[in-house]
Amino acid sequence: MKEYTYTEKKDTRSGFGAGLMELGAKNTNVVGLCADLTGSLVMTEFKKTYPDRFFQVGIAEANMMGIAAGLTIGGKIPFTGTFANFSTGRVYDQIRQSIAYSEKNVKICASHAGITLGEDGATHQMLEDIGMMRMLPNMTVIVPCDHNQTRAATIAIADHEGPVYLRFGRPKVPNFTNPDEPFEIGKAITLQEGSDVSIFACGHMVWQALEAAKELFGQGVLAEVINVHTIKPLDKKSILQSVRKTGCAVTAEEHQVNGGLGDTIAHLLATDKPLPMEMVAVQDRFGESGKPDELMEKYGLTASNIVEKCLKVMRRK
C-alpha cells in the first residue's frame, strides 16, 4: 500500500493564486478579473504585478462573465475569480449564452466551494455547482484535490482552448500531491491500487478517500482510490477499468448527492457496467454555519463515512 504524507496543510485557493502568477509571467494574453474578492481568491499578487491585465469589476458578477467573454474576442485568456456561488448559480445564463454556447475561452475560477466555506453558512456554501456546470455543452469541469494540484490545473487550463470551470476551496487541507506533476485534463489518477472496492473522489474528499483506504486496509479490504479531478470530460476508461476489477464503487465529493461526481459516475455505470454503487455526498439539503471540520463531520463527508459506504457496497456485490 502506498504511503501518502504531507509536510503542511495549504489551501487550494492559494494554489490557484500561485498558478495564476506563473501564467502571468509566461503568457501575456492571460488576464484576471475579480468581483470584489481579490484577497479571498489570492489574486492580489497578480493584481499588483500585472495591473494592466487585472480588471476589478466590482460586485457585478453577471457583467464580469460578459466582459470575460468579450476579452476572448481579441485573443485574451480571461480568468474570472469569485466564490463558487457567484461563479455559477448567480450567473448561469450569462455563462450559458455568452461563454458556453458561444464557445469562449474563459476560465471560470471558483473558490470557497462546498461546505468547508464554513462560518458564512448556507447562502455561500455552494453545493450544486458541479451539476450546473457539467450540464452545459462545451464546458470542462475540474475539481483539483490539493494546493499543488490546483496550481498545476490552473496552469494547464490556460493551454486548453474552450470554457473551463475550475473549482477549489477555502480551508487549509493536506498538500500531498507531487508539486512537479503536470496536470492532464480528463485523466483520472490512481492513487491507491486495490481489488475489493473502487473509491472515486474529487476535491477535498480525495484525502479523505486515502485515509479511508488506510483504515480499510487495516480491516483486510483493498480499496482502489482514484482521483477524478476532471468531472467533464470524464475518464470513462480508467473508471470502467477499475470497477471491472473491483466489482463495486463508492464516490466521494463535497457537493450535493444530486448532479455531481456521483451522478456522473452512476450514469456511466448504469449505461456501461451496472454495478453496486454508493455515494458519499451532501444529502439534498442546504448547509449551515460552523467550522469546516465540524461541518464535514455533521454532513457525512469524512473518511469514516467512506469506509462505511465501502463495507456496505461490498456486501451488495
Added chain:
Amino acid sequence: MTDIKKLQKVASQIRRDVVRMVYAAKSGHPGGPLGCAELFSALYFKVLKHNPKNFSLDGIGEDLFFLSNGHLSAGWYSALARSGYFDLTELSTFRKIDSRLQGHPATEEGLPGVRVASGSLGQGLSVACGAALAKKLNGDNHLVYCLMGDGEQQEGQIWESAMFAAGRKIDNLIGIIDYNGQQIDGAVDDVMPLGDLKAKWEAFGWNVIEMNGNDMQEVLDTLEQAKLLCGKEQPVLILMHTEMGQGVDFMMGTHEWHGKPPNDEQFEQAMSQLEETLGDY
C-alpha cells in the same frame, strides 16, 4: 449616386429581406429590424471598418459590432449578407433546420459576422466592454459598437456594464439604444417605464447624444459625431429614436409586430410598400 441615396436603397432592401425572411420562416421578429434598417445600412455599408470577405472571430484591426437584442437577427443577417459576409441565398434558410441563421444569433454554426450568441437580453454590452478592453490591451485603435433594445434597459446587467464602462473610462465603445418605445407586452411606458433614459445614462457617466434612427442623414451625422467623441475617457451612448415596423404602415405604431410573421395577404401588402432596390435574395 450619393452616399445617402445608396444607403437608403440598402435600407429598403434590408426591410424587404426582413419581411421575406420572417414570412418564409413563419416565425421571427419583423418590427425591431424594420426600425433599425437605416442603422444596419449605415454601419455595414459606410461606418464600420471591417473585412466582410475575410471574417475573423478576433476582429483585430477592425471595428466590431455586437447585437445585444438578438431578436433583431433578421435585419442583421440581411446587412451581413448584403455587405459580403456570406452568400445572399443563405438568407432563405433563416430559422430553418440545419441553418447557420439561427433564430437568435449564434457562433456554433460558424456564421461569419457573429462573434457571440445573443438573445437572452442584457448581456451584449458586457461583452462589448470586454472586447473594447481587449482592443486597448492589443493597442488596436478600432471601435466597438453595441446595439441594445429599449425594453432591454429593464435588465439589471445593462446597468452593471454601464457603470463599468464609465468607471473604467472605456472610450472606444459606442452603445446604441433602439428607442422605439415598444416591447412584447406593449408600450415600454406601460410594461415598465424607463424614466428619463438620457439622464440615467448621463448619470452613469456616459456621453449621450440622440438621433432620429429613421433619417439616414441624421444617422450618418450622429455616428460621425459619436466617433469624434471617442477617445475622451468616456463611453458614448446614442439614444436612437425609431419607429418599430418602420416602412410597413400596418406594422408601425404598435407592439403587435414585435414577434409575429405576416400572413399571405399581409405579406403582399408589406411587399407593395417596400421598394426592391438591390434585387431580392
